[in-house]
Amino acid sequence: xIEIYLxxxxxxxxxxxxxxxxxxxxxISQPALSRSMRKLEGLFGVGLFERTKNRIxxxxxxxxxxxxxxxxxxxxxxxxxxxxNYDSSLHTISAGYCTxxxxxxxxxxxxxxxxxxxxxxxxxxxxxxxxxxxNGKYGFIILxxxxxxxxxxxxxxxxxxxxxxxxxxxxxxxxxxxxxxxxQMNGETFVMxxxxxxxxxLTMKMMPDSQFVLQDSLESLSAxxxxxxxxxFATDLTIRLFRSREDSGRVFIKILDxxxxxxxHCAILxxxxxxxxRLINFFENI
Amino acid sequence: xIEIYLxxxxxxxxxxxxxxxxxxxxxISQPALSRSMRKLEGLFGVGLFERTKNRIxxxxxxxxxxxxxxxxxxxxxxxxxxxxNYDSSLHTISAGYCTxxxxxxxxxxxxxxxxxxxxxxxxxxxxxxxxxxxNGKYGFIILxxxxxxxxxxxxxxxxxxxxxxxxxxxxxxxxxxxxxxxxQMNGETFVMxxxxxxxxxLTMKMMPDSQFVLQDSLESLSAxxxxxxxxxFATDLTIRLFRSREDSGRVFIKILDxxxxxxxHCAILxxxxxxxxRLINFFENI
DNA sequence: ATCACTTACGGGTGACGTAAAAATC
DNA sequence: GATTTTTACGTCACCCGTAAGTGAT
Numbered sequence: 001x002i003e004i005y006l007x008x009x010x011x012x013x014x015x016x017x018x019x020x021x022x023x024x025x026x027x028i029s030q031p032a033l034s035r036s037m038r039k040l041e042g043l044f045g046v047g048l049f050e051r052t053k054n055r056i057x058x059x060x061x062x063x064x065x066x067x068x069x070x071x072x073x074x075x076x077x078x079x080x081x082x083x084x085n086y087d088s089s090l091h092t093i094s095a096g097y098c099t100x101x102x103x104x105x106x107x108x109x110x111x112x113x114x115x116x117x118x119x120x121x122x123x124x125x126x127x128x129x130x131x132x133x134x135n136g137k138y139g140f141i142i143l144x145x146x147x148x149x150x151x152x153x154x155x156x157x158x159x160x161x162x163x164x165x166x167x168x169x170x171x172x173x174x175x176x177x178x179x180x181x182x183x184q185m186n187g188e189t190f191v192m193x194x195x196x197x198x199x200x201x202l203t204m205k206m207m208p209d210s211q212f213v214l215q216d217s218l219e220s221l222s223a224x225x226x227x228x229x230x231x232x233f234a235t236d237l238t239i240r241l242f243r244s245r246e247d248s249g250r251v252f253i254k255i256l257d258x259x260x261x262x263x264x265h266c267a268i269l270x271x272x273x274x275x276x277x278r279l280i281n282f283f284e285n286i
Numbered sequence: 287x288i289e290i291y292l293x294x295x296x297x298x299x300x301x302x303x304x305x306x307x308x309x310x311x312x313x314i315s316q317p318a319l320s321r322s323m324r325k326l327e328g329l330f331g332v333g334l335f336e337r338t339k340n341r342i343x344x345x346x347x348x349x350x351x352x353x354x355x356x357x358x359x360x361x362x363x364x365x366x367x368x369x370x371n372y373d374s375s376l377h378t379i380s381a382g383y384c385t386x387x388x389x390x391x392x393x394x395x396x397x398x399x400x401x402x403x404x405x406x407x408x409x410x411x412x413x414x415x416x417x418x419x420x421n422g423k424y425g426f427i428i429l430x431x432x433x434x435x436x437x438x439x440x441x442x443x444x445x446x447x448x449x450x451x452x453x454x455x456x457x458x459x460x461x462x463x464x465x466x467x468x469x470q471m472n473g474e475t476f477v478m479x480x481x482x483x484x485x486x487x488l489t490m491k492m493m494p495d496s497q498f499v500l501q502d503s504l505e506s507l508s509a510x511x512x513x514x515x516x517x518x519f520a521t522d523l524t525i526r527l528f529r530s531r532e533d534s535g536r537v538f539i540k541i542l543d544x545x546x547x548x549x550x551h552c553a554i555l556x557x558x559x560x561x562x563x564r565l566i567n568f569f570e571n572i
Numbered sequence: 573a574t575c576a577c578t579t580a581c582g583g584g585t586g587a588c589g590t591a592a593a594a595a596t597c
Numbered sequence: 598g599a600t601t602t603t604t605a606c607g608t609c610a611c612c613c614g615t616a617a618g619t620g621a622t
Contacts, residue, residue: 001294001359002366004287005612020576029614034577036612044366046373053620054576061373068365073287075361079354080288080330087332087347291587306601315589320602322587339595340601 002043004076007069009036010048014066019056092118096129096141099197101160101237102264106142113278123197133267140268140276144198147267154267157283162199162260163239163252165225165232172231172253179254182206191215191224191232198262203233206259225250288329290362293355295322296334300352305342378404382415382427385483387446387523388550392428399564409483419553426554426562430484433553440553443569448485448546449525449538451511451518458517458539465540468492477501477510477518484548489519492545511536 012022013033023033037056041048048062058066093110097103100123107119124132129141134151147154164180166173172180186207192200194214204212215224222242225232234252254260266283268276298308299319309316323342327334334348344352379396383389386409393405410418415427420437433440450466452459458466472493478486480500490498501510511518520538540546552569554562 001290001362003289003291005289008287018576028612030576031578031580031615032613034579038578044369044373046370051577053578055621056577060376061369064372065365065369068368072358072362072365076287076293076358079351079358082354083330083347083351084332086350087330090346304601314587316601317590317603317605318588320604325587337602339603341596342602 002040004073006036006040006043007073009033010040010062010066010069011073013037013056014058014063014070017057088118091116092120093139094120094122094137096132096138097121097123097197098126098129098142098144099123099160099199099262099264100193100195101235102142102158104241105237109282110279113282123195126198130267133269139272140266140279143265143267144262146265151269151271152267153270153273154265155280155283156263157266158264158286160262160264161236162203162255162262163234163236164255165234165250165252167229167249168251169229170231170251173251175253176251179256181256182260185231186210188231189213191228191230193217199233202259206257288326290359292322292326292329293359295319296326296348296352296355297359299323299342300344300349300356303343374404377402378406379425380406380408380423382418382424383407383409383483384412384415384428384430384550385409385446385485385548386479386481387521388428388444390527391523395568396565399568409481412484416553419555425558426552426565429551429553430548432551437555437557438553439556439559440551441566441569442549443552444550444572446548446550447522448489448541448548449520449522450541451520451536451538453515453535454537455515456517456537459537461539462537465542467542468546471517472496474517475499477514477516479503482519485519488545492543 009022009026012026013019016022016025019033019037020030023030026033034056037049044065046061046065048058048065050057050059093114095103095106095110097106103121103123107121110117110119122138126143126145129138129143130147130152132138133141142157143154146156164172164185172185175184182203183206187209188207189211190203190213192203192212192214194200194216200212203210213224213230224230232250239252266279268280273280295308295312298312299305302308302311305319305323306316309319312319320342323335330351332347332351334344334351336343336345379400381389381392381396383392389407389409393407396403396405408424412429415424415429416433416438418424419427428443429440432442450458450471458471461470468489469492473495474493475497476489476499478489478498478500480486480502486498489496499510499516510516518536525538552565554566559566
């Protein structure tokens with residue numbers, strides 16, 4: 001068989017036209033490349049070059065061989081990447097989420113449950129999550145409702161309750177103990193992160209008269225929240241995760257509407273039940 | 287990049303299951319193969335094997351890598367064959383013929399006109415010849431009639447006249463000087479080769495009441511002809527080519543019908559006119 | 573004179589084989 | 598004890614680089 005380095009050399013010669021420049025490109029000496037080309041002709045058993053005394057050019061066969069060699073090189077490159085990706089996929093748990101809360105929380109649990117696995121997280125709308133679960137993109141997905149079909153089962157895996165985040169001076173801050181409803185705050189202007197999954201549709205639907213100032217990321221959000229007096233949102237989960245960072249002058253008031261509490265369900269393909277046994281067991285013992 | 291010999295080693299291990307038997311198959315020592323597999327893992331940057339103390343097996347990634355490696359090897363093999371075939375095609379003149387006469391005669395001329403070229407000859411019906419000319423299978427074709435279209439031109443390149451070949455004792459042998467017509471021999475039984483292209487359709491059409499004893503090859507035909515008293519066929523061309531071999535007791539009588547003389551035309555793609563200039567010139571000077 | 577390819581020669585990397593050890597069946 | 602893999606070590610092939618030579622621009 002013909003070794004790869006010879007094919008690479010042939011392609012380099014095809015690309016750069018002369019032995020010298022191709023050799024430079026390949027980081028080898030020019031005589032070495034000259035020898036390789038001779039060797040290549042021997043292995044093919046076919047003439048590939050027109051040689052004059054101080055010039056070597058690819059003949060028709062040589063050009064054709066270079067073109068085909070490039071395809072072989074590409075196919076090898078593809079193979080290497082495919083193998084690496086496959087190996088990587090065997091060592092990573094890919095999860096899809098409908099909201100940022102679980103997406104922030106789950107990797108902590110996963111890295112404890114599967115110490116040797118890498119974790120990859122992604123937020124998408126629920127339709128794409130289900131699609132990705134079925135085509136293998138995700139190992140499991142976190143939805144806001146149960147999902148079952150012939151290939152798929154799901155289990156309840158937690159809840160997340162929405163809160164208003166208000167400055168103490170806000171009139172509604174008085175409702176701290178008793179809670180508020182969406183309708184009571186309808187019409188106010190809120191600060192909100194763009195990437196909050198289904199929360200966004202929910203709040204817009206429940207408070208159709210409100211305006212929402214969107215922020216790109218959680219970082220800029222907390223800056224704006226701290227600097228502004230506008231109401232914002234939090235959830236029990238984010239309050240717990242970030243409480244230590246900033247108790248700074250905001251009061252969190254539970255939203256009483258049942259829609260304000262999401263019941264998360266983890267959906268997994270039935271054929272993968274075994275692989276995610278530890279995760280399932282973890283959810284069942286919450 | 288990963289060299290081919292490593293991929294071959296991986297595939298051998300996949301096929302034979304153990305290092306020892308794979309090494310034997312590859313004609314290398316077993317430790318050498320062991321090292322190669324370690325090197326391969328290094329190059330992929332990925333584990334490919336499950337190793338116990340005295341057993342090595344491909345893991346999932348390894349099996350997948352072996353499968354993909356095999357495809358790379360096949361693609362390289364294909365490339366090598368394609369290059370060799372392409373080179374060969376550049377150095378051979380492929381011709382298609384409608385009858386055996388020119389097919390026997392032309393290679394002699396061709397090897398003189400194109401001393402460095404190989405010659406490949408084939409007999410087919412005229413429809414397939416034209417098809418083959420257009421798709422590049424043939425460099426030129428010899429037809430029994432002129433053929434011209436937007437891509438193709440043809441030139442008259444010779445004639446071949448059909449003769450009856452009779453034993454001297456045959457009554458019709460008396461017509462030696464004056465010739466015979468198909469109708470005069472219609473009804474007789476002839477010995478005939480199977481592979482004579484359009485001659486066969488012609489004789490059957492012109493002598494619908496005759497029977498034709500078919501022989502596989504020219505060799506068996508001449509044996510049968512010599513041993514038998516049945517009439518047979520010859521042409522000016524075959525008489526000239528084989529006369530030296532056997533003047534043996536047969537008389538050749540020209541067939542007078544105009545259909546018995548074929549006017550051969552050589553068809554060539556217009557784009558190849560330059561390439562076949564010597565051949566065209568040869569035909570024009572006959 | 574410079575550039576480009578080839579030939580010639582010496583050196584080093586690395587792939588190989590042999591031998592031996594370790595472990596499993 | 599037979600088989601299989603790994604480790605260790607010495608050898609050899611082969612690919613490489615330097616240097617010199619030839620011919621063309």
